[in-house]
Amino acid sequence: MSRNGPIALLFHTLFVIFALGPILIVCAVAFTPLGYLSLPIHGLSLRWFRAIGGNPEFVSAFWTSLGLGALSATIAILFTVPAALAVARYRFPGREALVTFLQSPLMIPPAVLGIAFLRFFTEIGLGGTFIGLVLSHVIIVMPFALRLVIAASTGIDPQLEHAAVSLGASWWKSFWRVILPLILPGVASGWVLAFITSFDEVTMTVFIASPRTTTLPVRLFLYIQDNIDPLVAAVSAALIGLTVVAMLLLDWLYGLERLLVGRGRAEGSG
């Protein structure tokens, strides 16, 4: 493999600045000691991070988002694991159609889903409720969980399950003691990815969230539409920090390259 020339490295440097600039600027502004948007040139301060605690709307939105992410990721995984096992371990008529259908929420613009859910939940009496939020988030995080659990279930040798069954294990026991431990890394990463997807979702949620059940990104979005100040930078910086922690967790569990590109360390890249 040949090395990158100076022009390539210059392009690469500019790309890195472009990719990270907006993210770093948010984090920098969050540490300003001043009362308005400015870079922390004359010293760092945590005053705006402390100010988050004094804003009950952001705090309660954070807890809503956390509960919503955890609950919708868990429910999505419960539905995903059996479906993924069906796709990965059986060849049956309608298999391709099933995968396409289960991945279809990715093809629907989130705003369209938001509109569909707003009307649907209003009609069935779940408008503006936390349950409505959870149900809608289950749908949008399922494709992400499904992809990882299918990938994890595909390589399993069917002989292992046959061995368990021939040794007298019940179907449930062979799932619980043989299959599940083998696919657990995929299931865990699927859960984390589903959680992040739910935690970050804004476009669909902005349609169906009520003032009582607003998530953190929606709260942030509505706040930014009126007013941009160091407080939103601090909230964003805290969000970015949390995402980086989740990213490291995913890298450790699954490998980020494999997660994002579909191949990675285990198979040896390139």
Added chain:
Amino acid sequence: MSLAATTARRPRLDPAPYLLSGPALLLYGVLLLVPLIATGLLSLHSFALYKGIIDVYNLANYRDIFSDSYFYEIFGRTFRIALLVTVLSALIGAPEAYILNRMRAPWRGLFLLVALGPLLISVVSRTLGWALLLGSTGIVNQALMGLDLIRTPLQFMYSEAGIVIALAHVLVPFMVISVWAALQRLDPQVENAAISLGASPLTVLRRIVLPQAMPGILSGGIITFALAASAFATPAIIGGRRLKVAATLAYDEFLNTLNWPLGAAIAILLLFANILIIVGCNRLLERRYAEAFR
């Protein structure tokens, strides 16, 4: 893996996969198909200011949309922004994927993370970064004025240029992923062979690398275009309330004007345009590059 052999040993239709995927199918049926079909029906209803939604079935909302220049302007703007974002993402993302592919460990993994990691960060936070950079007292304008390149601040906020730049930043990881995946199939020996046969680096890039990266650029382009055309948060923050695109228009009809049937019609058009573009372009792409997808 002999899944085919397992199936061959079981000639009768095995109910297991259907039972296993049943709950997920049922969930999708109730929570996805029903709301979408109901939205389609809602778009056929009409709306009056004092009576609310009226239970009739006609295409009046669609007729309104297609006969009003206001909507043409917004859909035209949405299309223009999506196209520019796609081109910009390709110009930025494709070369970067190629450069990443030529890097060695550990830089390669590290910078792949830098390029793709932002995907996991909330769109709102990333867009806020651009609002801070592009504002009239933002860093970009201060730098340009400090260098005496401009006298008065450039108006990026509330402009299509601002939306395009911020959206390209949000979506460029998809282009990098797609081109990266295409380049993984490229045998580096072919490049070396071309060089040893006397080809200049530029010729290698044009005649060897680009044709092989093209399926990746095009399929990345489809994803980028579809996501840009249905983007909401970034155009809403950078574009402000006046510079509307399709998704923010639907939002306004639903939550401000409260004309739900018209909002539903906009949503249905957005949905069909999206599916048409994704499925249609993928079909063309697969036909054109049949062997690359095999």
